[in-house]
Amino acid sequence: MTQIHTLDPGASPLDYYGFELRRCREAAGLTQKQLGDILGYTESLVGQIETARKCPTLEFSERVDVALETGGLLSRLAVLVMRHQLPAWFQQVAELEVRATEICSFQTHMVLGLLQTEKYARAVLGSLDRSDLDDRVAVRLARQRVFEKEEPPTFWAILSEAALYQEIGGADVMRGQLRKLLASENNPRINIQVLPFSAGAHVGLQGSFDLYRFERDPAIVYTEGYGRGHPTADRATARDCSLRYDHLQAAALSLGDSAELIRRVMEERYGGQRESGRDPVA
Numbered sequence: 001m002t003q004i005h006t007l008d009p010g011a012s013p014l015d016y017y018g019f020e021l022r023r024c025r026e027a028a029g030l031t032q033k034q035l036g037d038i039l040g041y042t043e044s045l046v047g048q049i050e051t052a053r054k055c056p057t058l059e060f061s062e063r064v065d066v067a068l069e070t071g072g073l074l075s076r077l078a079v080l081v082m083r084h085q086l087p088a089w090f091q092q093v094a095e096l097e098v099r100a101t102e103i104c105s106f107q108t109h110m111v112l113g114l115l116q117t118e119k120y121a122r123a124v125l126g127s128l129d130r131s132d133l134d135d136r137v138a139v140r141l142a143r144q145r146v147f148e149k150e151e152p153p154t155f156w157a158i159l160s161e162a163a164l165y166q167e168i169g170g171a172d173v174m175r176g177q178l179r180k181l182l183a184s185e186n187n188p189r190i191n192i193q194v195l196p197f198s199a200g201a202h203v204g205l206q207g208s209f210d211l212y213r214f215e216r217d218p219a220i221v222y223t224e225g226y227g228r229g230h231p232t233a234d235r236a237t238a239r240d241c242s243l244r245y246d247h248l249q250a251a252a253l254s255l256g257d258s259a260e261l262i263r264r265v266m267e268e269r270y271g272g273q274r275e276s277g278r279d280p281v282a
Contacts, residue, residue, distance in 0.1 A: 103212055209244075
């Protein structure tokens, strides 16, 4: 219990979250066990989160906000906590995702994080290191809340056809992942194109990259290596990557043809069933 009394809310977003959770719980006159029973979680979990030993999920935070009538305080803090849990070199990218009015992404071999399902993200993040995997997956999925903003960014994603065939997590995981891509088919804010194998040599052969555009600030290009990210606001680099992206979009399949290819790969390679009619797969 000493940890609870000495928790410093200024030490980190996680400590601040734990401090506020404890303050709200005690203001409601509840013990950790009583709050856990109301939320459907264990007393131990509530205690671990209050003492900054466990990262809260968005689901946990939303339940607390309802139970303790906090006005959404914990849910808002949870987003900050999760962003802070990202590797230091990636935290700037998470900020760019939130600020950008348009995000353009080209991926050569896998579905990018903003479009990943939980199981796909778990397979990707756990391929080398499975420590704190639940927390790391939750943090990655939390980034997708950028699409729930009042004014979400316009998102363009070009996936190499190879990303559809790289069987990450097994057939069931891939089937669910491709369904998620198709679920965005009628969302004008999320546009997914596939660069087919038949495109041959193309201007993205040097690797994946993301391009962030803003209402007033200069565009930023982001590339990534092993354990390190490389954001740059260099204007020449931004112009070059913008031109490359234009050429990649021209070489990629149309939105409709891309969806049809994704649907076909899901059915033929991973055993997915085509929905009746022309409606997108849910």
